[in-house]
Amino acid sequence: MLIGEVARRSGVSTRMLRHYDSLGLVRPTGRTVGGYREYSDEDIRRIFHVESLRSLGLSLRQIGRALEDPAFEPSDLVGDLIRRTEDRLKREQELLERLRTVDASAPSGWQGVLRIVELLHGLTSPSAARRQQTVLAPAEDVPVPTELLVGAILTESDPNVAGALRWALARAGGDAVAGVAGGVHSDDVDIRRRAVLAIAEMSGDEANAALTDALGDSDAAVRGPAALAMGARGATAAVPTLVGMVVEGTNDVEAAEVLGALSRDPGCADRIMGALVGELAAHTADSAVRIRLTQALAEMPSALARGVLRHLADDEDRAVALIASALAVVLEERSDS
Structure with missing residues (x-):
């Protein structure tokens, strides 16, 4: 089959076929009497192999190596092509976002x-x-x-x-x-x-x-700031997360202050006190948690917190007892003033 017919059937231009010949990628096995290139069925199959590999992004040099070296392993080359394609797509995505930004x-x-x-x-x-x-x-x-x-x-x-x-x-x-x-x-x-x-x-x-x-987020770094913001706006939905922050020791001072502000609402105050006391009962063996919860009680209304603090003044944990006793005195002085 002559080069013109090969070009028509394969979709590869005659110029590219000549280029393949010059590189040794696809050399026609025969020549006519007039010296024209004549391609065999095997040559045409090789043309399609070359085009298939080009469609994956391989260079002509890489294609030549892949077709000629019997020991050639494609895995490394394909992996490299994947990385290069991912980098190109990332750059194009960044360009697309930039164009969208300009348009917006x-x-x-x-x-x-x-x-x-x-x-x-x-x-x-x-x-x-x-x-x-x-x-x-x-x-x-x-x-x-x-x-x-x-x-x-x-x-x-x-x-x-x-x-x-x-x-x-x-x-x-x-x-x-x-x-x-x-x-x-x-x-x-x-x-x-x-x-x-x-x-x-x-x-x-x-x-x-x-x-x-965001209050329901699985990550404390997300739900914590959301709870502080919502609690500062008076949203009682933030209470469980804020109490959890005190227990976990994540921005516990800020969380306690917001709980104190929310407790100015009598209806919410009982709910907060119940949650704090419940956590105290649930963490009898964790001194650090109990200390944080005890300190948070000082932010609550004196009338509600004093009784709990007096009870904690007799706690078996000496650190909790001392802190509770001192805070009870502070709340009593605050109430008297």
């Missing part, structure tokens, strides 16, 4: 596009100082669009930059909560934590709904 910002003219690109470079800089500066002092006194802040806050690991981003996002208004709320349901615990910390500084029903969802 609705820039007016190319100057607007360039401004967004400049902000993107600033927010993705390897320098934490530059990222922070981009947020706090954007060039030309143009605020950073909410879309950029949302994307940055869910990926930022530097605590100072993250704080600046939360500050800016809390003042951005618009769809800030909606943009970050999706992070509350991420599979990545770090993203969920960043989302909750950001939403905790926002107000409104949408923010409260997202924080309420």
